[in-house]
Amino acid sequence: MRVAGVLIAIALSLALQTTLARFVVGGTAAIDLVLVAVVYVGLTSGAASGLLAGSVAGLIQDALSSGVIGIGGLAKSLVGFGVGAIGQQFIVTATIPRLFVFLAATVVHALLFMGLYMVLGLRSFPSPWAAVATQGLGNMVVGMVAFATVESLPGMLERRRLGRRHRS
Amino acid sequence: MTVTVAHLVLISAQVNTRRGVPLLEVAIFGGVAEVQRVASGAIGETRTLWQDYAALRQISRENDELKQRLSQMEVALQQERALAQQTRVLQQMLDLKAQTPFATTPAVVIASGASPDFRTMTLDKGSNQGLATDMAVIAPAGIVGRVILPTSRAAKVQLIIDRNAAAAGLVERSRAQGVIVGTGSDRLRLDYVSGTADLKVGDRVVTSGMDGIYPKGFVIGQIESIERSAGEFSNVVVVPAVNLSALETVLVVTSATDMSSKETPSKGTPSKGTLSSETQKPGTAGTPE
Numbered sequence: 153m154r155v156a157g158v159l160i161a162i163a164l165s166l167a168l169q170t171t172l173a174r175f176v177v178g179g180t181a182a183i184d185l186v187l188v189a190v191v192y193v194g195l196t197s198g199a200a201s202g203l204l205a206g207s208v209a210g211l212i213q214d215a216l217s218s219g220v221i222g223i224g225g226l227a228k229s230l231v232g233f234g235v236g237a238i239g240q241q242f243i244v245t246a247t248i249p250r251l252f253v254f255l256a257a258t259v260v261h262a263l264l265f266m267g268l269y270m271v272l273g274l275r276s277f278p279s280p281w282a283a284v285a286t287q288g289l290g291n292m293v294v295g296m297v298a299f300a301t302v303e304s305l306p307g308m309l310e311r312r313r314l315g316r317r318h319r320s
Numbered sequence: 321m322t323v324t325v326a327h328l329v330l331i332s333a334q335v336n337t338r339r340g341v342p343l344l345e346v347a348i349f350g351g352v353a354e355v356q357r358v359a360s361g362a363i364g365e366t367r368t369l370w371q372d373y374a375a376l377r378q379i380s381r382e383n384d385e386l387k388q389r390l391s392q393m394e395v396a397l398q399q400e401r402a403l404a405q406q407t408r409v410l411q412q413m414l415d416l417k418a419q420t421p422f423a424t425t426p427a428v429v430i431a432s433g434a435s436p437d438f439r440t441m442t443l444d445k446g447s448n449q450g451l452a453t454d455m456a457v458i459a460p461a462g463i464v465g466r467v468i469l470p471t472s473r474a475a476k477v478q479l480i481i482d483r484n485a486a487a488a489g490l491v492e493r494s495r496a497q498g499v500i501v502g503t504g505s506d507r508l509r510l511d512y513v514s515g516t517a518d519l520k521v522g523d524r525v526v527t528s529g530m531d532g533i534y535p536k537g538f539v540i541g542q543i544e545s546i547e548r549s550a551g552e553f554s555n556v557v558v559v560p561a562v563n564l565s566a567l568e569t570v571l572v573v574t575s576a577t578d579m580s581s582k583e584t585p586s587k588g589t590p591s592k593g594t595l596s597s598e599t600q601k602p603g604t605a606g607t608p609e
Contacts, residue, residue, distance in 0.1 A: 169432075170433070170434050170442070171432070186434065216440075217437070275484060283504065
């Protein structure tokens with residue numbers, strides 16, 4: 153059941169990223185919805201799930217992009233594992249810690265991703281910090297909206313069910 | 321009292337007025353006529369009120385129907401507008417296809433890149449439709465990118481704004497040459513321009529054809545800003561001519577061989593197009609800039 157949930161989250165984030173993301177921020181999507189999904193899985197399901205989700209999502213993302221297959225996968229695996237470990241060690245259920253986790257995950261992911269490309273001499277990233285900061289902010293907002301939506305969904309369904317029973 | 325009144329009535333029944341009309345009849349008729357007047361007035365008022373009420377109900381019904389029809393018309397209008405917009409885009413593509421002296425294949429954009437670190441998009445046509453690696457992808461406003469991975473039914477396109485993308489370009493006005501490089505954002509950079517080159521903000525940059533991918537003369541964009549350091553151009557920023565976030569259909573240049581000699585001149589309406597004036601087919605003229 154949990155595996156299915158993780159796969160659905162990854163598929164949904166990839167679908168949204170490839171369809172909707174090009175319409176935001178002038179076509180230069182400053183949001184990585186797949187990373188948001190990996191962080192979400194890491195926080196809610198633990199380090200192992202975060203690692204696997206990051207690995208699968210990163211590899212698919214690499215395959216759909218024009219880069220080296222594996223670099224995004226490795227970066228997202230490590231981020232997923234790290235976020236999962238932090239989620240197990242610390243209480244990150246309040247808004248501020250979660251915002252911090254999303255921001256930190258974006259920065260660490262960017263460092264790993266760009267670092268690997270630069271170490272391998274495949275790409276250069278002149279002054280990437282503005283883009284990373286923008287993406288961090290975007291991921292924070294989308295991540296919090298995702299958490300709020302998913303957490304309020306069971307309560308909302310329960311209220312609707314009770315309301316329907318009350319009317320009948 | 322009753323007897324007195326009865327007597328008075330009896331007497332008045334026999335007494336005539338000066339005009340010879342019985343007094344009782346006059347009194348009764350006068351009283352009844354007033355009652356009739358009041359009753360008639362009341363009935364008339366009631367009838368008017370009822371008619372107004374009925375008319376209001378009718379108007380209310382008609383209002384509801386008209387509102388419903390207006391909503392339907394608005395939906396229809398939106399559909400017509402969308403259709404008109406689609407037709408305009410397709411017309412532009414047809415114009416471009418007619419203007420371009422190369423063999424092209426139209427394709428629809430079905431998705432964008434999965435990672436924000438790479439600027440790619442996916443087309444609905446692949447190697448089955450003749451697409452191959454390094455084919456140029458163009459839109460009515462200018463160049464879009466190049467095919468980097470064709471499968472049988474789809475193709476991945478690297479947008480010109482991708483960090484790894486580059487194209488040989490030249491400034492249309494001064495013929496100064498350079499290399500257009502993607503920055504990963506929504507801007508391009510013109511590198512390797514000679515320090516003595518004549519560049520101005522607003523100059524149009526077109527492909528020079530030196531890279532062997534983009535045929536010569538396709539519009540890349542316009543120079544937005546120029547920086548100079550130590551006599552050299554250090555940072556020439558170019559705004560892409562194509563709005564890459566609003567692309568729906570594109571043309572893939574499947575053969576860079578000039579086909580104009582094999583075709584009759586097109587009668588298509590020339591549009592503000594991808595091609596600079598020097599590469600237009602006979603019969604089509606570029607919009608003067």
